[in-house]
Amino acid sequence: MGINYFRRDPRDLKFVLAEHMDLEKILSYEPYKDFSMDDFAMIIDEALKVCREELGPAMQDGDREGVIYSEDGSVTVPASFHNCWKVMAENGWMAVSSKPEFGGQGLPATLGGLLGELFTGANMAFMTYPGLAVGNGRLIEHFGTDEDRDLFVEKMYTGVWGGTMCLTEPDAGSDVGWMRTKAVPDPDSSDPRIYKIEGTKRFITCGEHNLTENIIHLLLARIEGAPLGTKGVSLFIVPKIWVNPDGSLGGPNDVFCGGVEHKMGIHGSPTCTMNFGENGGCRGILLGEPHSGMAKMFQMMNEARMGCGVQALGLAASSYDTARQYAKERIQGPPFTNRKGDRVPIIQHEDVRRALMTLKGGTEAMRAMIGKLFYLIDMAQFDPDETTRKKAGGQVELFTPLVKAYCTDFGYLLTREAIHVLGGVGYCSEFPVEQYARDILISSIWEGTNYIQSLDLVGRKLGLEGGKMFQGWVQEVMTFTGTHKDDADFAPDFKLLFKASQATGDFAMRYMQYFQEQRFQLIPLTSKRFLECFAETLMAQLMLEQGIIAREKLENVKADSADGIFYRGKMQTAKFFCRNILPNVFARHMALQQEDTSAMDIPEQAF
Numbered sequence: 001m002g003i004n005y006f007r008r009d010p011r012d013l014k015f016v017l018a019e020h021m022d023l024e025k026i027l028s029y030e031p032y033k034d035f036s037m038d039d040f041a042m043i044i045d046e047a048l049k050v051c052r053e054e055l056g057p058a059m060q061d062g063d064r065e066g067v068i069y070s071e072d073g074s075v076t077v078p079a080s081f082h083n084c085w086k087v088m089a090e091n092g093w094m095a096v097s098s099k100p101e102f103g104g105q106g107l108p109a110t111l112g113g114l115l116g117e118l119f120t121g122a123n124m125a126f127m128t129y130p131g132l133a134v135g136n137g138r139l140i141e142h143f144g145t146d147e148d149r150d151l152f153v154e155k156m157y158t159g160v161w162g163g164t165m166c167l168t169e170p171d172a173g174s175d176v177g178w179m180r181t182k183a184v185p186d187p188d189s190s191d192p193r194i195y196k197i198e199g200t201k202r203f204i205t206c207g208e209h210n211l212t213e214n215i216i217h218l219l220l221a222r223i224e225g226a227p228l229g230t231k232g233v234s235l236f237i238v239p240k241i242w243v244n245p246d247g248s249l250g251g252p253n254d255v256f257c258g259g260v261e262h263k264m265g266i267h268g269s270p271t272c273t274m275n276f277g278e279n280g281g282c283r284g285i286l287l288g289e290p291h292s293g294m295a296k297m298f299q300m301m302n303e304a305r306m307g308c309g310v311q312a313l314g315l316a317a318s319s320y321d322t323a324r325q326y327a328k329e330r331i332q333g334p335p336f337t338n339r340k341g342d343r344v345p346i347i348q349h350e351d352v353r354r355a356l357m358t359l360k361g362g363t364e365a366m367r368a369m370i371g372k373l374f375y376l377i378d379m380a381q382f383d384p385d386e387t388t389r390k391k392a393g394g395q396v397e398l399f400t401p402l403v404k405a406y407c408t409d410f411g412y413l414l415t416r417e418a419i420h421v422l423g424g425v426g427y428c429s430e431f432p433v434e435q436y437a438r439d440i441l442i443s444s445i446w447e448g449t450n451y452i453q454s455l456d457l458v459g460r461k462l463g464l465e466g467g468k469m470f471q472g473w474v475q476e477v478m479t480f481t482g483t484h485k486d487d488a489d490f491a492p493d494f495k496l497l498f499k500a501s502q503a504t505g506d507f508a509m510r511y512m513q514y515f516q517e518q519r520f521q522l523i524p525l526t527s528k529r530f531l532e533c534f535a536e537t538l539m540a541q542l543m544l545e546q547g548i549i550a551r552e553k554l555e556n557v558k559a560d561s562a563d564g565i566f567y568r569g570k571m572q573t574a575k576f577f578c579r580n581i582l583p584n585v586f587a588r589h590m591a592l593q594q595e596d597t598s599a600m601d602i603p604e605q606a607f
Helices: 011-020 023-028 037-065 080-090 109-122 124-143 146-157 293-329 350-382 386-427 433-444 450-461 464-483 491-516 522-554 562-581 584-594
Strands: 161-166 182-185 194-205 214-223 233-239 241-243 249-252 255-260 271-276 283-286
Touching: 011 037, 011 109, 011 350, 011 522, 011 562, 023 037, 023 350, 037 080, 037 109, 037 124, 037 433, 080 124, 109 124, 109 293, 109 350, 124 146, 124 161, 124 214, 124 293, 124 433, 146 161, 146 214, 161 194, 161 293, 194 214, 194 233, 214 271, 214 293, 233 241, 233 293, 293 350, 293 386, 293 433, 350 386, 350 522, 350 562, 386 433, 386 450, 386 464, 386 522, 450 464, 450 522, 464 491, 464 522, 491 522, 491 562, 491 584, 522 562, 522 584
Parallel strands: 161 214, 182 214
Antiparallel strands: 182 194, 194 271, 194 283, 214 233, 233 283, 241 249, 255 271
């Protein structure tokens, strides 16, 4: 095992869970009544122990060793990953928020999402394996038959079998409807749900490996004669090794890994080309109704999109942990205000302090937004009030593109700041931040690029309930700012938040106008900027909520105690975010007002 670089202080995570979110509401829901905050605190501490003792020490080894592909189609994972898998599986860490009847821990999504930050922050490449297995299992649990659930779900939740999602093909990436993989009824089977599968899938994360005895692929294919486009796509359960009706393993299912990609990062996670049915012997089980595959797969994709945001938070926070420790230890140069003075730790230099505050404010704001999203998931599923469930569900849909796209883009920028804090050694593999930068970048590409997320936000999510869901959130922010406009500590910040909410709302209003005037081109030219404005305004709202809570808590603790320092730091971090990161909204809004089309007006030959 290698060096453990994972050094997360869980204080802010516990603050989000126990002080910012209304945990009592979550604990009142029927599935969670047997839990307490003490249970959650213990679970967090145990998860941190696993991260420090098992996942963290395997991170750099996994990167340097990488995966090894053999011509027989097998893939060997880094040696240290086997013990990580064993520890995670035997202690129930893989499916923490899944149902206990299938081997999960049954924890709230709020806690499960925040635990994901810890695990991915310790070893992102490793966590791709259990993440996909559990996501697959949930899809089968929701849409499969009782027989499907009995055969597959528990073994995927408990780490006996792995899993993948097989969408992308060599000629069909984001344009999934053009896929060529085909399915025909199996003439040798009496079960009408069994089909023969033939086709090639590319960029399949964890498509082949030696961690488990079997891998269950969830694969999109077109049943012969089905309509073109996504409406003709069906979803199939395709095991690497066929699973007999009694749950025992049969023979190989004609699934072959044709190679692995050589990537910038996540070297411990294989990205595979998978060939199905090269010899005519691949079988798949139809999951649900024919031609409903994309609708079902969107459930897993949406979960994966949230997971991308969690991954970005985990790595950005780990970058911050490394940078702040280094800045306290590295002695370099006298202060700018005393050029003839002694050399000091670089944390005393103004620009390093700015960079660390950007990392601190950025990661805490991302954690707040992600915590809010998973909290809303719990509300949408289990709140006894139908109106509350409906509103929470709408906000989950509205905020998911923000968590996926903003956190992954911003998280990469934060790792860049961490590299600069470390200076030259930040660029060297002696320290882990260069690996964080390489690993985090894939999260902005997975599950649809962030431009696609912005189109989903504008094209689908803004129109939820006739636009009332987005408008309701804007009004909520404006009411919040109005209530606190004369706040003794945060009045300037509430003023900035009010203006940011106006600017964000103006994007939506202009988009309506562009649709009406058929000036469609202006929408995709600016949709990513809108998503970023929306995310930063939401995060500023949450940070100011936290700042007010921290001020209230500060009244009951000593200012120089550990809690006192934390709460004072939280107040200053909320101010920093609003005064240094939130103003980006105004620059983007000014760019929107220019209605510039030069990117499309320039002759293509000029590029």
